[in-house]
Amino acid sequence: MHPYLFPWVLPSGVLEALAYLAAIAVAALVASWVAGPRKKPGFWPRFFVPFLVLAGVGATIVKRNAPFEPQPLPLHTYGLMIALGFLTAAHLAGRQSQRLAAVDGTAFFLPDSPVLARTRKEGADAVGRAARQHFLDLVLWIFVGAMIGARVLFIVVNWSGPDGYGANPARIFQVWRGGLVFYGGFIGAALASVLYARKHRLNFRAIGDIAIPGVALGHFFGRMGCISAGCCWGKVCSENFFLGIRFPEGALAYKEMLSDPAHQDYLLAHGHTPPLHPTQLYEGMGELLLFFLLLAFHKRKRFHGQVLIAWLALYAVLRLSIETFRGDWGRGMLFSWPADDPLLLSTSQTVGIGMLVTALVLYLLWRPKPAAAEAPQLAKST
Structure with a gap:
């Protein structure tokens, strides 16, 4: 059982940079919606004013919450x-x-x-x-x-x-x-x-x-x-069944079967489920x-x-x-x-x-x- 392929961890600096980029992207999307179709005259003036305001607000929010704790990804x-x-x-x-x-x-x-x-x-x-x-x-x-x-x-x-x-x-x-x-x-x-x-x-x-x-x-x-x-x-299947799967401690199957008195002794003694x-x-x-x-x-x-x-x-x-x-x-x-x-x-x-x-x-x-x-x-x- 391999629930994770790569246990990546994002450092604080990367998270902060991503937060700024997200704030800019959201500001651009909202400003573009407010400005309307690009083909209409005056699109860019209508775009930049709300974009700068929203980007500034977003950057301020990010700054106040920085530094971020490293997060597993x-x-x-x-x-x-x-x-x-x-x-x-x-x-x-x-x-x-x-x-x-x-x-x-x-x-x-x-x-x-x-x-x-x-x-x-x-x-x-x-x-x-x-x-x-x-x-x-x-x-x-x-x-x-x-x-x-x-x-x-x-x-x-x-x-x-x-x-x-x-x-x-x-x-x-x-x-x-x-x-x-x-x-x-x-x-x-x-x-x-x-x-x-x-x-x-x-x-x-x-x-x-x-x-x-x-x-x-x-x-x-x-x-x-x-x-x-x-x-x-x-x-649960036969111990001799060649396709039987045993899930280790921490797996969902192990956790659920641990609450069943019929399987508790086996799980605690072996550290894994019986063959399933x-x-x-x-x-x-x-x-x-x-x-x-x-x-x-x-x-x-x-x-x-x-x-x-x-x-x-x-x-x-x-x-x-x-x-x-x-x-x-x-x-x-x-x-x-x-x-x-x-x-x-x-x-x-x-x-x-x-x-x-x-x-x-x-x-x-x-x-x-x-x-x-x-x-x-x-x-x-x-």
């Missing part, structure tokens, strides 16, 4: 893996968008899209470039939606109890303490994608087919980060397999949205299965059955069942009509 392995997965997924989907749209513009845009009508006059390459640019813009919406959704669902699941967010509402905004749920992130990203697609007349179903293999790949990286961070651990099922590895490898399967299936799909539906169904089954091996009860349980070693029903299993139902409903709604079974259906609305 560790590079978290989990955060790095999340970023790596997100950027890799965005890059692959962006390239796929450009390639497919250059062949058939309706593989990304709706037939009545103004962007498609305009770029078609410039040639197929122009359509592809426009699709890639729109997808990169969509990535920002996806990121914001995913972060909000992942945080909101985590808060909802952990609302009750003396340590819950209901009793400690100030912790809701303490994002640096962690607390994200993949299902919530996916739901938030999906809602953001629908809004962006409606606004710009994009083919949401086709974009879902393009993006969803990247989601599977990005989630693989995320689960590898979970192993490094020591979260999302599994139940590597559920992070199970799910990560499952998502990696889904990534390759979805790429192959994309070439054989019969209608737009079919690849997205396939992932919804397959990942739901994967997650429902892996949840039975999870041992971190703090992730949220609607009820525990059986009571001594619960297999059902976690929050993620509930969402997984909802995903299976959603996949079935979408298939019935989006599948080709019998008369057009041999031709891919083009989405006419998002």
